Amino acid sequence: MDSFLKKECDLEFFHNNGFKRKQCTSCGAYFWTLDDNAKTCGDQPCVPFSFIGKPLGKKPLSLREVRESFLSFFEKNNHSRLNYPVTGERCPVVARWRSDIYLTIASIADFQPHITSGNVPPPANPLVISQPCIRLNDLGEVGKSGRHLTIFEMMGHHAFNKNTDEIYWKEDTVRYCDEFFVKNIGIPREAITYKEQLWDGGGNAGPCLEVLAGGLEIATLVFMNMKRDENGKFAIKGEKYAQNPLNIVDTGYGLERIAWISQGTETVYETVSPKIISWLNDHTGDNSDKVSIYSLADHSKCLAFMLGDGIVPSNVKAGYLARLIIRRTLRFIEKLKLDIPLKELVNMQLNILEKEFPSLKEGKYQIDEILDIETRKFSETLSKGEGLVKRILKEKETIDKKELITLYDTYGMPPDIVKNIANMEGINVEIPKNFDSMIAELHSHEEKEEIKEEIRQNLPGTIRLYYKDHYTKEFDAEMMWKNNTGNGTELIFDKTAFYPEGGGQLGDIGTIFRDDKQLSVKKVVKEGDAIIHIVDGDLNVGENVHGKIDWERRYTLMKHHTGTHVLNGALRKLLGEHIWQAGSQLGVNEARFDFSHYRSISEKERKEIENLANQLIKQETVVEKKIMDRNSAERTYGFRLYQGGVPPGDSIRVINIPGIDVEACGGTHLNNIGEIEKLRILKTERIQDGVNRITFAAGKMVDAYQKEENELYNKLVNILSSTYEIKKQKEISDQLKEASKIFSVPINQLEKTIGRFLKETGKKEKIEVNDFKDACSNLFKEWKQARKDEKKVSSDDIENLKYQAETIPGTSIKVITAISKSESTSIAGTIIKEPGYVVHIYDGKKITSAASGNIDIDLSKEIASEIGKILGGSGGGKPKLTQSGGPKKGKIKEALDKAKQLTIKALN
RNA sequence: GGGCUUGUAGAUCAGCUCGGAAGAUCGCCUCCUUGGCAUGGAGGAGGCCUCGGGUUCAAAUCCCGACAAGUCCA
Structure with a gap:
């Protein structure tokens, strides 16, 4: 490794300017310096900061001055400054174009993965940017170390070389760096050290030089020329790497650190803020x-x-x-x-x-x-947690490791807050030193396996007619390839209008005609460049066929797809620019659109969104569909394009609905949003904190839903009509929603629930009500009352039962067996409050047996199950209160007689 | 994307282990105590135990699913 770096970092620049290669006596790394007496590499922790109070450089510089100095220096040296007008001249700190990271962690991140891999040409070459980055790896050090920041700007000049010296490579990179620091910032060359290192990250690797001054790393010059490859011959940190198709100059200059070194403040924070x-x-x-x-x-x-x-x-x-x-x-x-x-x-x-x-x-x-x-x-989480902590303390008087972890992991209570609360209660809680690693350990075995789908090689590519014209309904084609599987035959044609599954859009179905043969296409999928049709039946390679897609189905899908774009635009207009697609699913009956938003959608907002979407549809805006090269698309429209993820390749399909929405999208779309006809939001839900889902229907499907809803409404009104005379019909969908709230059941359960409530309430005289909703709330009230009445025990009933009581010979105990209208457990419970009673009462559902407290009897042991058996079931409970029952209702009398017998026997 | 947790009175929660009359505390209402308030005392109202389904004679409790919420990690 040392010899590799020695070779890679042996630059003419160093030799021509008198730099010497030395090895650090502290960390063992090699470095280049002008100082003959240097022993250490000049990096932390081998040396302390030397610039605090003794700034390096010509004069103190602000962040803005450093940034401008850097950008204009490289501009003068033929680098292009990047310019994204829509996004404010920069990539956002949230890496929306990446699937592997959430935050933009480096300037090079802007160009990964497609540009660094060589699949997409860079927007300019060479180029210079200053990219705001966020790194949370060293969160614990922020504020403490004096140099760690969560947010910083990484300035970088980048060159993407197909051949090593196509643009420039190591020599020029170091020369630029030297000139910038020495001439522009004014750090003496003698104060600068270049340390040799190996760099790896994001699947790439290469040699690098860390640029150090005053004990601080102020820049890193990476020469990225390798990529991870199982068959590669370079081994770095246990991973194998091979030559990358591009040799990329990836430099990172710490804006804040350079300003800091020029100001020499106590910490970097005084310079930044x-x-x-x-x-x-x-x-x-x-x-x-x-x-x-x-x-x-x-x-x-x-x-x-x-x-x-x-x-x-x-x-x-x-x-x-x-x-x-x-x-x-x-x-x-x-x-x-x-x-x-x-x-x-x-x-x-x-x-x-x-x-x-x-x-x-x-x-x-x-x-x-x-x-x-x-x-x-x-504050809600904390006050809930506080209650929890106090309750645990009350019970256990201490909080152990396990509870500390549960409190944090499940309830979000940081351990030091728990400690504070315990202290106030006068109890000391030890926070284990390795708390963080205990949490990490807890989550360590959650790795999931990634299922990689094998892509078959050498499949013939298919011309995609659906992209030439999204309205292609029929086509002629030639059979190129087939594969018989147990579940139908896979066919590939030279061209097709069948859209495959993907991008959240369902694939097409339809028919393939060959002479008098008709094959139905069940499923269409994409594999590499090939479009595979799965059909029932068989054809031969070389045959000419005619294909016809199920147009009505596809047209609905297109309405739904273009509808999601319109909806997205409407949401952004109403709720704000933070609205971002978080996924979508287009079906034939309905479509789903998930998006980021920090609250759930209120009823009022739902209506506004629906109204706005429909207003936009009425404007009949023409949908522009074009293929653009990636860079100009990004420059024109910004990262808004990548709502559904980032497509690979250097040209992307842009679906632009001017003034409403623009996205990179591979789906099929309408020519004019007016064709959506209408859009209706069926449901809004919160699928996660911060993510909402709208389910909607477009075009004809709206009518289908309306019809369904009307039918349901009429059915429910009809059911209610036995007891309620509904005077007015108000907006049906609102009324159903209200009813669903009243009964706290989803709309599709309303029929069942209303039926049940009517039955359980019992027949009443017909009442006139204002509307459907009122009928429901009235029914609910009546039902509650009926339930209460059932449990209510009238004193008359009690007296009646006592009157019927038989005294068991030889004792003063009275036994009652009876059938009652109201709930048996309530009655039995009331009677046995008085001493001297044993009761067995049937209420139509079950027999409750109970005995007064002064009677020495255990009903649960034998009596309850015995009388339950007579009814074809069983029974049990507490010694002095049991329930028994079973399906044979005809045997009630027999059961009650048996109960009396057994009671008498037990008490003798 | 994955893990853990929770839905019971207006609020905060107990009960769920091991199925067998739905509870506590605060708040609310009425009355008593007092010149009035604070306090104290007596009584009362208020529960589809989130919603379906299953098991059972019997489900807040056990099992499955849906819906809602909280939280941690990558």
Whole structure:
């Protein structure tokens, strides 16, 4: 490895400028320096910071000055500054184009995976950017170490070389770096050390040089030329790597660190957020708690970016990370006893950042609302948790490791808060030192296996007619390939209009004609470039066929698909820019659209969304479908395009509904949104915290649902008509929803429930009610009353029963056997409050047997099950209160007689 | 994406292990105590035990499913 690095890092630049290669006496790494006496590599922890109070560089620089200096330096040296007008000239901190990471962790992340893999040309070459990044790996160090940040800007100049020196490679990279630091920033060359390292990350690897000054790493120059490959010959950290098709110059310059080194402040935080820190110092009661102050300065900026770039807090994915930071921030506010809502703090950051990152503040209204909601939620969680902790303490007087873990993992109570609560109760709780690793251990065996689908090679590619014209209904084609399986035959043609399953859209079905033969297409799937039709029947390769898709079905699917795009646009207009597709499923009967939003959709909002979507449809906007190269598509429309994930390849299909929505989408779409006709929201639900789902229908399917709903309504009205005279018919769908609320059952259970309630209420005189909803609420009230009446025991009944009582000869105990109308357990329970009674009462469902407290008898042992058996069942209970029953209702008299006999026998 | 947890009175929860009259505390209402308030005392109202289905003579309790909520991790 050393020899590999020695060869890779042996640069003319070093030799020409008098640099010497040395080995660090502390860590053993090799480094290049001008200092003949240097012994250590110049990195932490081998050397301490030397620039605190003694800044390096010409003069103190602000973040903005460093950024501008860097970008313009490389611009002068023929690099292009990236420009994404829609997204505010940058990629967001949430890595929406990546499936493997949630946050943008480095400038190169913007170009992974498709550009770094060589599949897509870079937007410019070479280029220079400054990318805001978020890293939460060292969250625990933030505020403490003086140098760790969750949010920082990584400045990078990147060159993507097909051949090593196509653009530039190591020599020029180091030369640029040297010139920038020495001439522009003014760090003396003697103060700069280049340390040799091996870099790996994101499936790539290569040699790298860490650039160090004053004990601080201020840049990393990575020469990414390898990629992970099982058959590769380079082994790094147990993984094998092979040559990458591209040689990529991946540099990362720490904007904040460079500014810090030029200012020499106590910590990096004073350089990054001087205003916030001085404000915090002025407003806290305890400005000795530097860690909290620094953390707040950092976290509030992190939140400004996270929320400004549209992350919605949630319990999963990137949203969870946002919530994590929000809760940490709230706790620091609490710790410093600051009398300020979290949103005010974040607003201060938004105002500071507004000039350089104007897009962040655009969602201010939503950010405020999100932070208020999150603040409330956290305090609810904590106060619930507090109650829980107090209850545990009351019972056990201590909290052990296991409970500490449960409290955190299940109820979200951080252990130190638990400790504080216990302290207030005068109880000490030990937090295990390895608490974090205990939690990690708990979750360690949750790895799931990834199922990789084998793709068959050498399948003939299929021309996709459905992309040429989304309205292609019939076509002629030639059979290219077939494969008989147990479940139908797989066919591939030279071209097809059948759309395969994918992108949330169902595949087409239809018919293949060959002379007089007709084969029905059951399923269509995509495998590589091939479109496979699964049919019942058989054909031969080389035959010419005619295909016809089930157009009516497909047309509905297209309405649903274009409908989701319109809906997406409507949601964004009404709720805000944080709305982002989180998945979708298009069916024939209905379509689902999942999206990020921090609240559930209210009834009022549902109507507004539906109305707006329908208004948009009436505008009859033409849908633009075009294939664009990726870079110009991104530049024109921004990352909004990637609602349904990022398609591979250098050209993408863009579905643009001007003024409403634009997405990269591989599905089939209408030519004009007017063809949707109408859209109706059937259901809104919250499928996760932070994610909502709308189920809707479009076009003819709306009528189908309307019809179904009307039928249900009429059926229910008919059922109710035995007791209720409904005067008015109001909006049916609202009425059904109200009814579903009244009975707390889903709409499809209403028929059953209303039937049951009517039956259990018993017949009443016919009542006139205003509308359906009133009939339901009246029925519910009546039913409640009936239930109560059933349990109510009238004193007359009791007296009657006592009157019937027989005294058991030789004792003063009275025994009662009877059949009653009201609930037997209530009656029996009432009678035995008085001493001297044994009762057996049947109420139509069961026999309750009970004995007064002063009588020495155990009914549960033999009597209850004995009389239950007579009825074909069994019985049991507590010694002095039992229930028995069974299906043979005709034998009640026999059972009661037996009960009396057994009671008398038992008491003699 | 995965794990864990919870749905019982207006609120906070017990009961569920091991099936057999639905409970506590606060809050609410009425009356008593007091000049009034705080307090104290007596009584009362308020539960489809989230919703389906299954097992059983019997389900808040056991099993399956749905819906809702909380929380942790990647």
